[in-house]
Amino acid sequence: MLAQPRPSIPDIALKTTANPNARDILLDSPILSPAQTNNEAFRIFTDHPQLIGLPVVEDGRPIGLINRSFFMDSLARPFRREIFDKKSCTAFMDESPLIVEIGTSIQDLSFLVVDAGKKALADGFIIVENGRYVGIGLGLDLVRMISKMQAQKNHIVMESIGYASVIQRSYLRSSRDGMASTLKDHFVLWEPRDVVGGDYYYFSRFDDGFFVGVFDCTGHGVPGAFMTLIMASALDHVLTHENRQDPAAVLSTMNRMVKVSLGQVVEQGDSDPGDGTANAEKEMKSDDGMDAAFCWVNTQTHIMTYAGARTPILLSRNNEGDIDIIEGDRQGVGYAGTPMDFRWGNKEIALQKNDCAYITTDGIPDQIGGERGIAFGKRRLKELLRSHRHLPMSEQRNALKEAFYAYQGAHTRRDDITLFGFRV
Amino acid sequence: MNDFYVPATPTSPEIDFRFSSNTLGIRGESYPENAAAFYSDALRQLRTYLATLDATHVEINVELKYFNSSSTKILYTLFGMLNDCVNKGNDVTLNWFHDEEDETILEFGEELYEDFGQLNFRPTAVSAA
Numbered sequence: 001m002l003a004q005p006r007p008s009i010p011d012i013a014l015k016t017t018a019n020p021n022a023r024d025i026l027l028d029s030p031i032l033s034p035a036q037t038n039n040e041a042f043r044i045f046t047d048h049p050q051l052i053g054l055p056v057v058e059d060g061r062p063i064g065l066i067n068r069s070f071f072m073d074s075l076a077r078p079f080r081r082e083i084f085d086k087k088s089c090t091a092f093m094d095e096s097p098l099i100v101e102i103g104t105s106i107q108d109l110s111f112l113v114v115d116a117g118k119k120a121l122a123d124g125f126i127i128v129e130n131g132r133y134v135g136i137g138l139g140l141d142l143v144r145m146i147s148k149m150q151a152q153k154n155h156i157v158m159e160s161i162g163y164a165s166v167i168q169r170s171y172l173r174s175s176r177d178g179m180a181s182t183l184k185d186h187f188v189l190w191e192p193r194d195v196v197g198g199d200y201y202y203f204s205r206f207d208d209g210f211f212v213g214v215f216d217c218t219g220h221g222v223p224g225a226f227m228t229l230i231m232a233s234a235l236d237h238v239l240t241h242e243n244r245q246d247p248a249a250v251l252s253t254m255n256r257m258v259k260v261s262l263g264q265v266v267e268q269g270d271s272d273p274g275d276g277t278a279n280a281e282k283e284m285k286s287d288d289g290m291d292a293a294f295c296w297v298n299t300q301t302h303i304m305t306y307a308g309a310r311t312p313i314l315l316s317r318n319n320e321g322d323i324d325i326i327e328g329d330r331q332g333v334g335y336a337g338t339p340m341d342f343r344w345g346n347k348e349i350a351l352q353k354n355d356c357a358y359i360t361t362d363g364i365p366d367q368i369g370g371e372r373g374i375a376f377g378k379r380r381l382k383e384l385l386r387s388h389r390h391l392p393m394s395e396q397r398n399a400l401k402e403a404f405y406a407y408q409g410a411h412t413r414r415d416d417i418t419l420f421g422f423r424v
Numbered sequence: 425m426n427d428f429y430v431p432a433t434p435t436s437p438e439i440d441f442r443f444s445s446n447t448l449g450i451r452g453e454s455y456p457e458n459a460a461a462f463y464s465d466a467l468r469q470l471r472t473y474l475a476t477l478d479a480t481h482v483e484i485n486v487e488l489k490y491f492n493s494s495s496t497k498i499l500y501t502l503f504g505m506l507n508d509c510v511n512k513g514n515d516v517t518l519n520w521f522h523d524e525e526d527e528t529i530l531e532f533g534e535e536l537y538e539d540f541g542q543l544n545f546r547p548t549a550v551s552a553a
Contacts, residue, residue: 218494287460287497330535335497365528368453368490372552375490375528412434414455414490 020106020149022127025141026134031057032066032089039085041066042075053123056093057133062126064090065097098125102134106145113142158195161222165196168225171232175203179422182210182299186422187397191363197416198224198290199361202235204244209299211244212420214311215292216361218335220416231290234258247294248307248344251333255289255342258334262286289334293359302351302424307344309333314358314382315349316389323382323389351424356389363417369407376407385421393421425476428469437488439466443473448484454491463498470502474509482506482514487521487550488529496532503540510542517544524549 030044034056044054045068054066071092075081084091098120100109113120121139128134172190179186182205192199198217203210213235217227231254238253263286293311297304306313308328315324329344351357360381367376388399400419425443432438437452448470456462484506491499506516520533530547537545 216493220492291493332493337497337500362493366490366492372523372525373489374523374526377526377528379527414453415492 020145022100022102022104022106022109022137024106025137025145026102026127027136027138027141029053029055029136031055031133034058034063034088034090036089037086038071038075038089038091041071041089042085045071052138053097053136055097055126055133055136056089060132062097062099062128062133064093064095065123065126066093067123070094094119094123097123099128100125100137102127102129106142106149109137110142110146113139161195164222164225165192168192168196168200168228171229172201175201178203178205178210179212181205183422185393187393187420189397189401189417189419191413191418192220192225192416193363193413194221196222196225198227199363199416199418200228200232201418201420202232204239206241206244209244209297211239211247211294211296212359212422213247213292213294214359214361214418214420215290216311216363216416216418217290218288224416227288227290230258230261231292234261245296245298245305246346247296247305248346250294251292251307251309251344252342255333255338256340258289259336259338259340262288262334287336289332289338291332291361293328295357295359297351302353304349304351304357306347306349309344311359311361313349314360314385316356316358316385318352318354319390323385325378325382353424355424356385356393356421357424358385358419358421360419361415361417363415364404364419367404367408367411367414367417369409369411373411376404380407393423396421425469425473428466430466436462441466441469441473443469446480446482448482449486451485451487453489454495456495459492459494459498463495463502467498467502467505471505474505477509477512477514480514482509482516483519484516485519485521486533489523489526499536500539503536503543507540507542515544516542517546520545520547521550522547524551 030048030051032041032044032054041054045051052068054068055062056064056066066089074092075084098112098116100112104112113125116125124136124138126133127137176188179188182203188201190199190201197220200215200217202213202215215228215231217224217231219227234254234257235250238250238257243249243253291310293306293308293313295304295306295313306326306328309332310328310330312325312327315326317324326347326349328347331338331342331344365376365378365381368374369376384400384403385396388396391399427443428439428441430436430439432452435453436456437450437454440449440451442448503518506518510516522529522533533545533547537543
């Protein structure tokens with residue numbers, strides 16, 4: 001019964017206990033019975049310099065807790081020892097300490113301790129089993145335990161996101177390999193904001209050209225990453241030898257597919273009774289989709305066919321003049337608000353030797369930064385592309401990345417970013 | 425009906441709907457984890473309020489620096505509701521505040537105006553303090 005309080009909770013505590021409770025921070029402590037005197041209490045405090053709260057137990061049941069500094073201060077006054085030494089130790093005892101059952105979860109316990117105020121954190125609390133005294137708990141051990149649980153939870157979540165990233169990246173491999181073996185000079189700058197994200201790209205090589213897509217699915221993080229895998233496998237399924245030259249048709253097919261598979265179809269008779277209930281319900285339904293730019297490039301004729309869903313393409317012509325922005329349609333793919341039969345338009349662009357084409361999601365232009373704390377903007381991106389376009393694509397990537405990082409500065413990243421570029 | 429107020433957080437804007445004086449305000453940045461959930465109360469209140477209006481002048485002040493794509497969709501819903509309310513005999517002025525150098529926010533405001541032409545759109549450039 002007279003063991004010193006343990007210096008810290010053993011590491012195994014969390015691993016062996018699925019739901020940590022008060023037992024995991026239970027400490028042995030010296031105790032007193034009300035029949036014992038203040039002199040005895042004084043001796044125990046002197047023998048156990050680390051002991052803060054000394055429980056008083058009567059017939060196995062706790063009746064109070066003596067706080068060291070209150071006790072010592074009280075006895076230090078003139079003649080107090082003489083008056084109180086032989087009296088019951090209950091004289092300076094707190095009669096209403098926090099008492100908790102041993103099965104109390106750490107989370108419930110932390111609320112109880114906080115509700116009990118400073119006292120329970122400083123003096124500790126008494127732990128009982130079916131009302132009978134079994135030991136004490138300390139505020140410091142409780143905080144330590146909570147921090148450990150938090151760290152372990154974070155670790156588990158981050159480990160699982162880390163593995164999600166392995167999956168998301170490995171699904172990109174065939175696109176990356178396709179680009180490397182097809183394009184002489186190209187780069188991809190792909191940075192999910194939270195390890196995984198809703199930005200993605202796709203590349204497929206054919207005998208007479210290649211199909212490339214850059215897309216930005218709703219959300220970022222894990223939900224965004226789910227969407228990228230849905231979209232990429234839909235695209236893999238939809239894109240064939242027959243429709244490869246018609247990216248607008250590919251967008252339309254994916255739109256129908258996503259709307260049906262995610263159930264984002266406004267049902268017939270889904271009318272608004274006028275009291276807002278229909279719309280309120282609609283707002284809570286899944287409304288997910290993607291913004292995208294899809295391109296088919298015929299490598300023999302150098303004609304590029306582009307279709308865009310809220311995602312433009314940027315063009316540099318022979319390292320001269322301004323960067324052109326070619327806008328697609330302003331309708332996203334798969335969203336509840338996009339009609340089932342919406343038709344995107346194709347634009348044909350004749351590319352020349354040394355032209356560069358770039359596709360970016362909104363991550364870069366919308367990033368907050370700079371002295372004014374405003375969006376990076378398309379104008380700044382165009383200027384950067386213009387001043388570095390003569391460089392090999394890999395060097396452009398580094399220069400753009402550096403400039404973007406410098407602009408972002410200490411501001412937090414707002415979104416996933418993707419920038420793809422290739423030179424003809 | 426009661427005014428509706430939600431203070432700003434780093435990832436969500438201040439929403440200041442003073443229905444009693446027909447003045448609505450949204451200010452800050454908008455990229456909450458779940459935009460639909462974040463705006464659902466505000467939209468419900470706004471819908472109820474708009475249904476009570478009759479030949480009323482409503483002023484909405486929007487000063488957003490950043491909003492993600494899911495917030496954009498909500499803003500479209502919101503401005504769509506205001507646009508409809510003009511069609512029912514009210515008038516709505518949209519004061520669209522943007523930093524004088526922030527082309528991104530200005531362009532978005534202009535796009536909104538293309539889609540919701542009933543709103544009296546007033547872009548207002550703000551110079552750095």
